[in-house]
Amino acid sequence: MRILIAGGDGFCGWPTSLHLSAAGHEVVLIDNLMRRRWDEELHSGSLTPIAELQQRVAVWQQYSGRSITAEIVDLTDEGQLFEVIARVRPEATVHFAEQSSAPYSMIDASHAVATQVNNVVGTLNLLFAIRDFAPDCHLVKLGTMGEYGTPDIDIEEGYIEIEHNGRCDVLPYPKQPGSFYHLSKVHDSDNILFACRTWGLRATDLNQGIVYNVQTEHTAAHPGLVNRYDYDAVFGTVLNRFCVQTALGGPLTVYGEGGQTRGFIDLRDTVRCIELAIETPPPAGQMRVMNQFTQQFSVAELAALVAKVAARKGIEVEIRKVGNPRVERERHYYKAAHSALVNLGLKPHLMSEETIERLISIAIEHRGRARKETILPSIRWRDGGAMHSPVRVDGEASGEAADRLEATMRWRRGDSAAAGFARGRMG
Numbered sequence: 001m002r003i004l005i006a007g008g009d010g011f012c013g014w015p016t017s018l019h020l021s022a023a024g025h026e027v028v029l030i031d032n033l034m035r036r037r038w039d040e041e042l043h044s045g046s047l048t049p050i051a052e053l054q055q056r057v058a059v060w061q062q063y064s065g066r067s068i069t070a071e072i073v074d075l076t077d078e079g080q081l082f083e084v085i086a087r088v089r090p091e092a093t094v095h096f097a098e099q100s101s102a103p104y105s106m107i108d109a110s111h112a113v114a115t116q117v118n119n120v121v122g123t124l125n126l127l128f129a130i131r132d133f134a135p136d137c138h139l140v141k142l143g144t145m146g147e148y149g150t151p152d153i154d155i156e157e158g159y160i161e162i163e164h165n166g167r168c169d170v171l172p173y174p175k176q177p178g179s180f181y182h183l184s185k186v187h188d189s190d191n192i193l194f195a196c197r198t199w200g201l202r203a204t205d206l207n208q209g210i211v212y213n214v215q216t217e218h219t220a221a222h223p224g225l226v227n228r229y230d231y232d233a234v235f236g237t238v239l240n241r242f243c244v245q246t247a248l249g250g251p252l253t254v255y256g257e258g259g260q261t262r263g264f265i266d267l268r269d270t271v272r273c274i275e276l277a278i279e280t281p282p283p284a285g286q287m288r289v290m291n292q293f294t295q296q297f298s299v300a301e302l303a304a305l306v307a308k309v310a311a312r313k314g315i316e317v318e319i320r321k322v323g324n325p326r327v328e329r330e331r332h333y334y335k336a337a338h339s340a341l342v343n344l345g346l347k348p349h350l351m352s353e354e355t356i357e358r359l360i361s362i363a364i365e366h367r368g369r370a371r372k373e374t375i376l377p378s379i380r381w382r383d384g385g386a387m388h389s390p391v392r393v394d395g396e397a398s399g400e401a402a403d404r405l406e407a408t409m410r411w412r413r414g415d416s417a418a419a420g421f422a423r424g425r426m427g
């Protein structure tokens, strides 16, 4: 199949591009390299050294004998995007090309606006491009479990049957997202549903949980194919962060009570889920929704698991409850359906001590590259104020902590290159 992968240079996009190429599909990868620029803006970066996009693609060709076409395209540039869709006429498009960090979207007004403009405008342009140039194309869109929030009832896969005043209908499941990033995904879902209903497009919205692990068979095959490993407070996700924190001597930063419960998925299952979705397109006019995660854990459970695996490796790591920068429920009911992908054939890689041990080992191998000052959260979501965290990461001098605070305040005043950069994205 001819598959366009938007956002193919990122954490999920790159391994998915390799997986689909290895499976024999014709892959055209588009990306605006924004994820690498956010690293520069935040003075953070992947713990693992990652090759430039064109290098990666060249290594893949040498290693596998298969080619991936890579092009620099920004989805918010309607002209660029329309040209590529009209030329490639993809049979399926996988859309990862979004700002994916909740904390990034909560930094200040410019970052919230940049997130929503990038995500909502990019997706809208893609919908119009598909309508006009490839109307049979199956759009496979990465949504997020965070669209649902943490309601006090079971979460379904996209839709819920509701009985009201004696009548019954199947309606989109209510959404209570927890950040401007998660909200951008809700807006996307509404726009996609509308486009399917109005224009007869076909789409799958994959509400993905928190991805852990950094490797797939293909990214581990060659140093030039290595995937990113994020651990900073803005882009790093919780389990991967705990593994890097372990490698750096701790502590494991549990925000608040640690009862926050979420759906989790191994990166190896992410790439397989995308493949399963592509192989089974919904009929024209339908937006199918599948919850893409395999297990639920609370943050405290994960911290305990990582500490246990660390102890087995001879590393004592402290679990520390730190002030929660976010506004979220720290103890709550959580039960979310996730059978659709299993019904399509997914055989989950359930969370194992081996995977965690491997993540810690990779982190130890590259710990010299870690920027410790990026680990602690610096922005309070409630009011945008700076966190005065009592936590010290090993080796962090108090001067560095003060620098971080000062950088945060500069950011908030809007006189840094970072804020200017975010505003520039809107123009």
Ligand code: USQ
Binding pocket: 100, 101, 102, 103, 143, 144, 145, 146, 147, 208, 209, 210, 211, 235, 236, 237, 238, 239, 241, 253, 254, 255, 256, 258, 260, 262, 263, 299, 326, 328
């Ligand atoms: N948390 C900690 N300590 C940390 C980091 C996080 O306790 O050091 C907690 C957070 O407070 C939160 C939970 O862990 O309750 C998850 O945080 P996260 O940063 O791992 O994930 P999140 O911000 O929810 O976002 C990530 C991805 C996003 C994706 C989402 C799926 O960055 O792209 O959409 O996971 S979901 O969470 O299901 O919405």
